[in-house]
Amino acid sequence: MPDGTEPILDEELLYRRVPVSQKYYRPGIDKPASPEAFRPNKNRDQTGLSVFRAKYVSPEEVAQNDRGSKYFVAVLRAGDLRSQGIEVVPRPTEEAGPGHAELPGLRSENRRETEGEQKLLARKLSLEILGPYP
Amino acid sequence: MVEAALTLPSFVERHPQSSSGDQLLASRFRDHASPTDGWQRVIDEYLTPWILDPTSLEEEDLEPPSLEILRLACRVAWYLQDKGWVPPLRVVPDGEGGVVFERDAGACFQTLSIFPSRLGELMTFDDCRLVSRAPVSFRGF
Numbered sequence: 001m002p003d004g005t006e007p008i009l010d011e012e013l014l015y016r017r018v019p020v021s022q023k024y025y026r027p028g029i030d031k032p033a034s035p036e037a038f039r040p041n042k043n044r045d046q047t048g049l050s051v052f053r054a055k056y057v058s059p060e061e062v063a064q065n066d067r068g069s070k071y072f073v074a075v076l077r078a079g080d081l082r083s084q085g086i087e088v089v090p091r092p093t094e095e096a097g098p099g100h101a102e103l104p105g106l107r108s109e110n111r112r113e114t115e116g117e118q119k120l121l122a123r124k125l126s127l128e129i130l131g132p133y134p
Numbered sequence: 135m136v137e138a139a140l141t142l143p144s145f146v147e148r149h150p151q152s153s154s155g156d157q158l159l160a161s162r163f164r165d166h167a168s169p170t171d172g173w174q175r176v177i178d179e180y181l182t183p184w185i186l187d188p189t190s191l192e193e194e195d196l197e198p199p200s201l202e203i204l205r206l207a208c209r210v211a212w213y214l215q216d217k218g219w220v221p222p223l224r225v226v227p228d229g230e231g232g233v234v235f236e237r238d239a240g241a242c243f244q245t246l247s248i249f250p251s252r253l254g255e256l257m258t259f260d261d262c263r264l265v266s267r268a269p270v271s272f273r274g275f
Contacts, residue, residue, distance in 0.1 A: 019193045019196070021190060021191060021192070021193050022191065022193060022196065022226060022227050022229070023180060023224065023226055024226055030223070030224065034224065034226045034234075034236060035236075035243075035245075036226045036227070036228060036229065036234060039228065039229060041195050041196070041229060042229075042230065043195045044195050065194075067194060069193060069194065115257060115259070115264050116259065116262050116263050116264050119243060119259050119262040120262045123243070123262060124262060
């Protein structure tokens with residue numbers, strides 16, 4: 001198994017965790033999810049919006065946590081993002097694992113300048129929303 | 135040059151979305167609204183449950199809106215309903231102590247944010263491109 005540093009192919013699927021508690025998405029009611037689900041977090045997304053590579057983790061594993069929180073998982077395709085000018089790069093870490101990746105153009109410090117990209121991710125680039133998990 | 139934030143009543147006068155003006159935008163949102171959409175629905179389904187149980191919004195690394203901001207959002211919703219604004223699809227927390235009303239009309243998407251500072255902004259997107267951003271003040275409201 002590679003270590004997660006290899007380039008992300010255009011056909012690779014990516015997962016973005018979407019907390020159920022925030023009501024960004026309600027199955028059967030909201031389509032698509034709120035763009036707030038793709039707003040870079042000021043603590044977590046300082047170097048880029050966090051996503052996970054489907055070749056390394058399942059949606060259930062992306063949602064796994066020890067706080068009892070539930071998550072939806074939005075599915076994106078790397079090539080779709082790139083066609084809209086949104087780059088995605090591997091960013092494996094010990095904590096997040098080899099499947100961790102980031103969208104370096106969408107960072108916490110420029111989140112007010114990337115409102116359009118956040119809308120794109122929610123409204124055009126999300127292929128589907130899975131879950132909730134667990 | 136940064137546009138000065140208008141108070142909510144002045145802002146609504148400048149950005150009318152009832153029969154008195156901005157009719158094209160208003161009609162696009164109205165056409166996309168479902169028959170069950172309404173400001174009261176947003177209050178009943180989102181804001182009131184959060185006010186009754188603020189812990190439901192607790193999430194790792196996300197700052198929930200305070201009770202003060204949630205109550206302000208209710209007052210804003212009632213005010214905009216009275217002023218004939220087309221209702222939003224939903225209201226969501228912004229993860230930084232504020233809330234965002236969202237309206238969806240297909241290619242056209244609009245957000246009205248209330249920040250913890252009691253300032254805010256109305257943003258309009260056309261095909262996911264930001265086309266306008268107007269500041270508003272909720273202070274004293």
